Amino acid sequence: MGPSAALEINIRELTKAYGPVRALDAVDLDIRAGEFLTLLGPSGSGKTTLLMALAGFLRPDRGSIRFGGREVVRLAPHRRDIGMVFQNYALFPHMDVAANIAFPLKLRRVAAADIARRVEAALAMVQLAGYGPRRIDQLSGGQRQRVALARAIVFEPRIVLMDEPLSALDKQLREAMQIEIRQLHEKIGSTTVYVTHDQREALTMSDRVAVVNHGRIIQIGAPRDIYERPNSRFVAEFIGESSFLPVERRDGVWHHGGTALTVAAEPAGTGGHVLMIRPERLHLMQSGDGAGDTAGRSLNRFDGTLANVVYQGDTILMQVRLADGTPLHLRQTARTFGAALPERGATVRLGLAPEDTVLIAEDREGAR
Numbered sequence: 001m002g003p004s005a006a007l008e009i010n011i012r013e014l015t016k017a018y019g020p021v022r023a024l025d026a027v028d029l030d031i032r033a034g035e036f037l038t039l040l041g042p043s044g045s046g047k048t049t050l051l052m053a054l055a056g057f058l059r060p061d062r063g064s065i066r067f068g069g070r071e072v073v074r075l076a077p078h079r080r081d082i083g084m085v086f087q088n089y090a091l092f093p094h095m096d097v098a099a100n101i102a103f104p105l106k107l108r109r110v111a112a113a114d115i116a117r118r119v120e121a122a123l124a125m126v127q128l129a130g131y132g133p134r135r136i137d138q139l140s141g142g143q144r145q146r147v148a149l150a151r152a153i154v155f156e157p158r159i160v161l162m163d164e165p166l167s168a169l170d171k172q173l174r175e176a177m178q179i180e181i182r183q184l185h186e187k188i189g190s191t192t193v194y195v196t197h198d199q200r201e202a203l204t205m206s207d208r209v210a211v212v213n214h215g216r217i218i219q220i221g222a223p224r225d226i227y228e229r230p231n232s233r234f235v236a237e238f239i240g241e242s243s244f245l246p247v248e249r250r251d252g253v254w255h256h257g258g259t260a261l262t263v264a265a266e267p268a269g270t271g272g273h274v275l276m277i278r279p280e281r282l283h284l285m286q287s288g289d290g291a292g293d294t295a296g297r298s299l300n301r302f303d304g305t306l307a308n309v310v311y312q313g314d315t316i317l318m319q320v321r322l323a324d325g326t327p328l329h330l331r332q333t334a335r336t337f338g339a340a341l342p343e344r345g346a347t348v349r350l351g352l353a354p355e356d357t358v359l360i361a362e363d364r365e366g367a368r
């Protein structure tokens, strides 16, 4: 299937309440044809509810869902032609691998000769060529998940929904499967909606990420936008590590305490702001350093004391306490330091480039 066959999804004012809980709170969302979109959010934020509404297993209280312009909100699940993969595999244990994958084709009354050919092609696509006669209980977790994927895509659905399909797998397999699913998506080109609460998984796999909380979409954007330009403290805290410094604007200049800051861009809106700092963006400056970094840029500087140094293999995490007591995290690749790590209690100076300053509204949007 080429991307041209994929369908756009348009969601308007989708609402579902369970008593006082708004699982979906008037959600508007447009998913492009052929896009890999991930719904990311904490437990109970409404991700599964939204996916179930797309699949047709859940009738919303109100709102509209269109697939390629066609209203489907009242359409039964089997008439939506969606491929689905859920976390607990739900393969048929009494059938072999080939029969599991053939199942959606039989439902659609595909001719037997075609079924055999398409099952083989789907198996090859998920790197399980030759596994057709195996029983499900003779497969590893990762292989079962691949069978579930093959079954979801064998009938060339124009929309694929996946709900935490990798959560039962160990870390290594999960990371390998993330790349595989992404590559499979590029081959088959269907519009894919993926649910996870794992932020790294979302950043790894997606064209765009929709951050969900309390039944609402807090921010939607490419992984890099979401990580580097979070629109709220909630998103900044949920994705990646960050420290927050209190700041105030005096005489047209942002300050942290007595220190004037050079910022790359003024934040939108008024009200209280904080300076968000990603730990890997901070430079540990040496005592002989001037005001700039190696590229000669002038850096914002912060002085403090090392409260803790944690060796974590690939990186070293340093917990710094600024003079006013504000904690700040700094992360550097371990090889930066050679044999000697900086010692706890040492006085340190940290540098932050203006383009790495992100001012975000203090209001805890979505965190209510």
Ligand SMILES: Nc1ncnc2c1ncn2[C@@H]1O[C@H](COP(=O)(O)OP(=O)(O)OP(=O)(O)O)[C@@H](O)[C@H]1O
Pocket: 018, 021, 022, 023, 041, 042, 043, 044, 045, 046, 047, 048, 049, 050, 197
């Ligand atoms: N059948 C139900 N009856 C009552 N409340 C429900 C029901 N299904 C979901 N909820 C509530 O709706 C909200 C959203 O649930 P949902 O399962 O969509 O969250 P989620 O983001 O998928 O969470 P998780 O990551 O834990 O799976 C939660 O507060 C949940 O308790």
